[in-house]
């Protein structure tokens with residue numbers, strides 16, 4: 001298949017590009033490099049031993065996106081491009097709605113003009129209403145607690161409406177849980193700018209000595225050890241999930257929302273303990289107050305992905321912790337040193 005990957009230079013996009021190339025698909029990447037480095041693309045080429053075309057464009061620029069579609073006949077689009085900092089979205093809602101919703105509308109319009117009818121969209125577990133019962137399946141009530149979350153909710157709705165209007169389209173909304181880990185080569189991985197908000201980058205940077213201590217946000221949650229529980233999923237499993245979704249959209253029409261999670265919830269302390277044990281490094285921590293907006297536990301019911309896509313997560317928490325550390329310890333400054 002020939003696939004346009006928007007946001008393909010980013011964390012999840014780069015791992016998915018690598019797997020698509022390994023599986024023999026052809027890709028074209030469109031990324032503004034707003035939150036990514038060209039070095040990631042160089043390393044995808046190096047690992048896959050394959051080449052592909054890259055367009056450094058903002059996909060909201062319709063004329064430039066039309067040019068990409070004029071130059072290639074795509075079977076499908078995998079749409080990762082988006083801004084993802086939940087906290088930032090609260091202060092800058094217009095930036096988030098403009099980028100995430102605007103880019104999705106422009107992309108669909110250009111797809112329509114060029115008769116490309118298949119799209120796999122990066123959604124998030126954050127579209128589930130806080131407080132829904134766990135494990136959460138795709139029929140659970142939706143509702144968000146941040147502008148970022150609402151952008152995902154709105155893009156999902158736009159894509160559902162597109163399928164209603166054009167029933168020959170095929171759309172998969174992939175709702176990721178908490179992606180962590182990196183390709184086992186240690187050559188590509190997550191490279192956040194500034195102080196990371198998410199747990200794993202903070203853990204790896206603390207193990208490197210870049211922060212004195214990890215703050216564990218609350219130990220009085222209703223969980224097995226009091227710390228927050230999440231469904232961490234290896235980014236390489238997510239990449240496999242996209243390849244499976246690509247097969248699915250080639251053979252189905254309509255719109256499906258599908259969880260990509262493991263179905264297993266691990267606590268913050270589970271993560272810290274496993275990380276220390278597997279990597280033989282110390283992660284000093286302190287218990288701090290709860291982070292506003294956090295909930296006790298979020299984990300998926302992953303059955304629909306198995307049923308529709310024939311996909312399930314394979315990598316263990318040990319794999320996730322080992323590969324995260326392998327990437328970070330080999331690239332202490334991320335892609336900067338590349």
Ligand code: NAD
Pocket residue numbers: 006007008009010011012013030031032033034035036057058059060079080081082083084099103122123124125176177178179
């Ligand atoms: P990322 O920031 O590493 O990758 C996103 C990429 O999109 C970046 O390379 C960025 O430069 C690019 N981009 C952003 N806006 C663009 C635009 N208008 N035009 C062209 N390129 C643009 O993020 P990621 O972690 O790889 O996430 C990929 C997608 O998955 C995002 O849509 C994100 O919201 C979603 N998601 C991520 C997580 C997570 O925890 N990482 C969880 C759920 C959903």
Ligand code: UD1
Pocket residue numbers: 086087124125126149177178179197198199200202214215216217218227228229230268291293294298
């Ligand atoms: C975050 C996003 C969510 C997104 C998800 C997956 C927020 C509010 N939510 O969720 O929209 O879908 O990532 O990428 O940002 N923790 C600490 N110390 C830290 C960092 C985190 O104890 O320094 C704890 C948190 O309290 C939580 C767990 O670790 O219990 C995971 O946190 P994080 O990695 O930020 O992910 P989520 O909060 O699940």
